[in-house]
Amino acid sequence: MAIEDFGGGFGHAGLVQRARAMDKSGMNAASVLLRVARDFALPARCPGCGVVVEGDDRFCLECWSALEFLSRDGCDLCNMPMGGVEGMTCGRCLAQAPSHDGVRAAVGYCDIARGVALKLKYSGRPAMARLIAAQLVRHFDPAPGDLLIPVPLHRWRIWSRGYNQSVLIARALAGRAGGDLAIDALIRTKRTPLLRGLGAVERAKMMRGAFAVRKDARASLAGRHIWLVDDVYTSGATANACAKALKRAGATRVTILCWARVLRADD
Numbered sequence: 001m002a003i004e005d006f007g008g009g010f011g012h013a014g015l016v017q018r019a020r021a022m023d024k025s026g027m028n029a030a031s032v033l034l035r036v037a038r039d040f041a042l043p044a045r046c047p048g049c050g051v052v053v054e055g056d057d058r059f060c061l062e063c064w065s066a067l068e069f070l071s072r073d074g075c076d077l078c079n080m081p082m083g084g085v086e087g088m089t090c091g092r093c094l095a096q097a098p099s100h101d102g103v104r105a106a107v108g109y110c111d112i113a114r115g116v117a118l119k120l121k122y123s124g125r126p127a128m129a130r131l132i133a134a135q136l137v138r139h140f141d142p143a144p145g146d147l148l149i150p151v152p153l154h155r156w157r158i159w160s161r162g163y164n165q166s167v168l169i170a171r172a173l174a175g176r177a178g179g180d181l182a183i184d185a186l187i188r189t190k191r192t193p194l195l196r197g198l199g200a201v202e203r204a205k206m207m208r209g210a211f212a213v214r215k216d217a218r219a220s221l222a223g224r225h226i227w228l229v230d231d232v233y234t235s236g237a238t239a240n241a242c243a244k245a246l247k248r249a250g251a252t253r254v255t256i257l258c259w260a261r262v263l264r265a266d267d
C-alpha cells in the first residue's frame with residue numbers, strides 16, 4: 001500500500017462528513033465543531049512525530065519507514081512473525097491454544113504505533129481511528145453475516161473518558177470497508193486494573209469473567225464469525241476473555257483485528 005493511500009479530503013464536504021462521522025462516535029455537537037474548526041485551522045501533522053505533512057491522516061516518510069507492517073504469515077493463531085513461514089502455529093499457541101481463532105494486526109508495537117494508540121485513546125481524534133481503519137482494511141475480509149464487535153470498556157471508564165477507542169476504530173472500519181456492527185453486544189462486567197507490567201498468567205487471571213454477552217444479543221451471535229476490534233494486542237488475555245464470552249453465546253469463530261501487536265516481551 002502506498003503512502004498516498006492515506007488520502008483525506010479537506011473541502012467543505014469533507015469537513016461536513018468529518019463532523020457527521022464524529023457525531024456518530026458519541027461526542028456532543030459543540031466539541032465536534034470545535035475539533036473540526038481546530039483541524040481546519042491547523043496544518044496536517046504526522047501522527048507519529050508531529051512534523052507537518054501534506055495531507056490529513058498521513059505519516060511522514062520517516063515514521064512510515066520505521067513502522068513494521070505485519071502480514072498474515074506469522075503464527076496462524078496469534079500472528080507472531082515466524083520468519084516468513086506460513087500456516088504454522090507457534091510454540092506458545094501449541095502449548096496453550098488461545099480461545100480466539102486468529103489475530104490480524106496492522107503493525108508491530110513500537111513507539112510510533114504506541115503514540116497513535118495513545119492519541120486515539122486520550123485525545124479522541126477521529127483522524128487516528130480513520131488512519132488505523134485504513135491500515136486494517138487489508139486484513140478485513142468479512143463474509144455475509146459476519147459481525148464487527150469492539151472490545152468494550154467498563155462503563156466507569158467510558159464515563160471518565162467519554163468514549164471507547166475500539167468503537168471508534170470499528171465504526172471507521174465499517175464506514176470504509178462495510179460490515180455489520182454490533183457495538184453493544186459484548187459488555188464488560190468487571191472493572192479491571194490496567195494490565196501493564198503484569199505477566200501473561202496474571203493478565204489472564206485478571207481478565208477471567210470480565211466480559212459477557214448481553215442476553216438480548218445472544219440470538220444475533222449464534223453461528224456467527226465475529227471480528228473483534230481492539231487497539232493493541234499484548235498477551236491476548238483481553239482477546240481470549242472476550243472470545244470465550246462470545247463463543248459461550250454461540251459465536252463459531254472469533255478473529256481479532258487490532259492496530260498494533262506487541263512482538264517483544266519487554267514492550
Ligand SMILES: [Zn+2]
Nearest residue numbers: 046049060063
Ligand atoms: Zn513522522
Ligand SMILES: [Zn+2]
Nearest residue numbers: 075078090093
Ligand atoms: Zn501463536
